[in-house]
Amino acid sequence: MGTTASQLGKDLLSEYQRFSELLSKEDRNLTSVPMEKVLSLPELKSNPFRKRICHVFSTSDMKDGSLTFEDFLDLLSAFSDSATLEIKSHYAFRIFDFDDDGTLDGGDLEKLVNCLTGETEDSRLTPEEMRQLISNILEESDIDKDGTVNLSEFQHVISRSPDFVSSFKIVL
């Protein structure tokens, strides 16, 4: 880690600072930050997809969502201004793919809706509404009619969205 730090340009310093703040004194020598620490970042705290984001960007073998500094940088660059629509949509897809099976099926979409409508019970949609919503989404974006939205279909949709690029952003 130390050697890497010495090579960091000014542009990376602030990110490194933020990252090393997450590491407490005793585990300075660790290379990765556990997920709970990352989730405590104010930028991620109120994001309904925070856990998914950690899992997607984590390269840890333990599947615990911990991030190394490189993962952290990957996260930031995917959410940065200069990332292209393609990259952003790709990561968005992986974030929304809750069961990691490479397609957005009904279960993924339902989880996604529940994430978007918040944790409280009263703001949840009724099962009827949920059914209608999901069938509508599949109707719109499932081009090959296999009942799921795959990456290319997803990107096809996203590429027409006017404000996806501007909203899929995290700034430290």
Added chain:
Amino acid sequence: MPSQKKNDIAIRMEDVGIEIDGELDSGSEDEARRRDRNRKAKASPRAGGRNGKPATSEDEEEEEDQDEAPRKRARKKKASAQDSEEEEEEDDRSVKRKGTKAAGRKKKAVEEESEESEEEERGKKKKGRKVTNKKQKDEQNKEKKGDAKGKGGKDKGNVKDKKNKNGKYSRECQAFVEKFEGALGKGKGRKLYAYKVMMAKKMIKFNRDFDNFKTACIPWERKIKEVESHFGSSVASYFIFLRWMYGLNLVLFAFMFGLVVLPEVMMGLPYGSIARKTVPRAEQERAMDISVLLDFGGYCKYSILFYGFYNDERTIGVLQFRLPLSYLLVGVGIFGYSLMVVIRTMARNSDEGGDGGDDGQFTFAFKMFTSWDYLIGNPETADNKYASITTSFKESIVDEQENQKDENIHLRRFLRVLANFLILCSLGGSGFLIYFVVKRSQEFANLDQDELSWFEKNEVEFVMSLLGLVCPPLFETIAELEEYHPRIALKWQLGRIFALFLGNLYTFLFALFDEVNAKLEKEKSIRNATIWGLNEYYSNYSSYHNTTDIPPPDIHPADVIRGPCWETAVGIEFVKLTVSDIQVTYMTILIGDFLRAMIVRFLNYCWCWDLEAGFPSYGEFDISGNVLGLIFNQGMIWMGAFYAPGLVGLNVLRLLTSMYYQSWAVMSCNVPHERVFKASKSNNFYMGLLLLVLFLSLLPVVYTIMTLPPSFDCGPFSGREQMYNVVMETIENDLPAFIGNIFTYATNPGLILPAVLLMVLAIYYLNATSKNYQNANLELKKKMQMARDEEKNRRNNKENTNQVMQDLEDLLPNRSLLPPAAEEENPPPDKVREKGSKSPKVAKRPGAAANGKGVNLQNDVSLAAPNPKAAVTHPPGPRGLSGNARGPPPGPVRGRGRGTPPPRH
């Protein structure tokens, strides 16, 4: 050594303190590569092994590596013919593409070569020095891209098309080189480029801040958004309308205050100096009583708030301000300005078009996938966002349900006709009732006031408020028969209640004109009496003192006999009406919403049934009532502003308070509508109603200005035959003669008639063109829909999903869905120095994912293919190098959507 050079540059860049991430060939590229290497070394031994050489984290070693490793890597990765060819290319540029390529390609290659050399030469001239190694590499990079694309095109067999494509790509290359020239060069150009990049970054940041600032400057934006997120856009549309109204009234107030009230206060005669500015002796005792003041009598009546206070001197103060002229022009200008603003807003809104409910292709998908704003870091904001997303889901679902409703069309039609019939009946009935009551009240007015009972005196008001109370709920009940979409139902409801309220307006104006006529009669007699009295005084004075030099009669202004001043009376009527309207509205909210909510909330603990879910429950926000209240209130303001300049100020205060009061009330005491529905994007319906009211209120004001004689002893126009004579006077006395002539000509009927004719023609023409455009628009929309359907069908029929990808590719030429090919391809050794950071990653990613997460391989390959991480630092460069660049045919990928096309060697 080139790498050394590059590092130097990188270091320099860092010294300057500039970040150039996101650009090719920049210092940070080095960083990224290093980072990647480190990571690779750490995270995945497999990837490291693949590199052919263990990656090292030490800098020096790495630098030495740079020339060697990529080459090795490249060789190991793919031993395809293309690779070797590229290396040859690198070694000796004159030897071009031989062997493996088809003959057609060769020709093209030569073409390209020449193009390239041209380009190079140009670059040399420009820079006046040797093109750097890097630059060459860059161009080769481009060239390759163009090449590969050309190969893709070859399969389609159209040579001409291919050439075009090549031309296009070489143009793109040129543009790219020009753009990044600075980054590739050194010295001055380099610094300039760095500076440019820095400024661009600063600019982006500044723009973002500025946008935030702009949003923060929109008044009540947060309040409205909050309401919108909980109650839906329909309720928010009322608040947006209220805000718009507030803006309009602020401008009107500025006109009125700046051009009429302020000059009179600053430069006019003070209170008590002349009769019209003094409370009459008889009223002085009670002039300060609160009850009198609340009725706008006493000091209020003889104040700057009302028409009567203004003096008729042609000019006032040192500035020679022509107050009467200004008064008239502002009075008329308020209408002109309002008309202009309303119509302009309507036109702009209709631009955005849409009758609500966006007809886009991906309504739900957009809501689902792109509605969360990842920048939200505040829990409260997040809660609001949750609410607003939920609301918008619900709105769309309501729309969708409405679309899908299978209906019995005959029954529905019958019900709608029936409902309209019922409502017409009740409207007609209430119209007749109003007419009848007004007639009766006129009869009563001729009788002695003491003989009438209280009910008979207030019959009109009583009937009016009864109608206003009963009819809207009745209409709403009847409207349920129609089963319209709530948005359309709201419009109908608005229109119907509007028609009902027109009756209200009619009675009010009727009563007012009666009063004015009576006052005019009275004034005539007083005026005659005054003139007679003055004459008597003069003749007496001259006969008594035997002199013709007669001083004006010495009477205290409070004792002067004065006329009734009907203008002030009208102004007071309007102000009273506005104030009572404010009171009623606020009390309704306080009792109907707040008290009800309190009772429901707290009595619910000790009640025999569930108050919250059962009968009284919480109130819903009454959109139609509130909107119409606002519109009619504005009508009162427009009508009254001429006679009571203070009214506009009062209205500004009212709108300001009701903004806060109502948004508080709606957030704290109301529940969202049962079916939250989306408001139409343009609130043109509100605007249309407003325009109608504006027109209706324009009529009486213009009528009084043009026909009724102004009072002889009060107001800025006293002593003139007609109010508009002020303008004539100004034209005659103050403007040069030729302007007077022009006016005479302009008012000639011979000129006016052709002008009117011309305008009618223009309207006809514009109408015809707009209809044509509309037709064309519809036609295009239909075509688009057809194209979309066709495309969908075609896709569904294709078995091979790769074909789908191909179609998508054709569909989105700019954003290639296929991954940028440079990563897959073996770059020339020189190039590998940047690309090296990426390609290992590609190799690594799928493996890591497959190992780590146990995802099925198929999907994984498809996920890994675009290699998003590396591409962040990727230039807008090589793309679409699709087919043949791929080495091994990506077997498992097929069948999944994001497949790579099969190899085409």
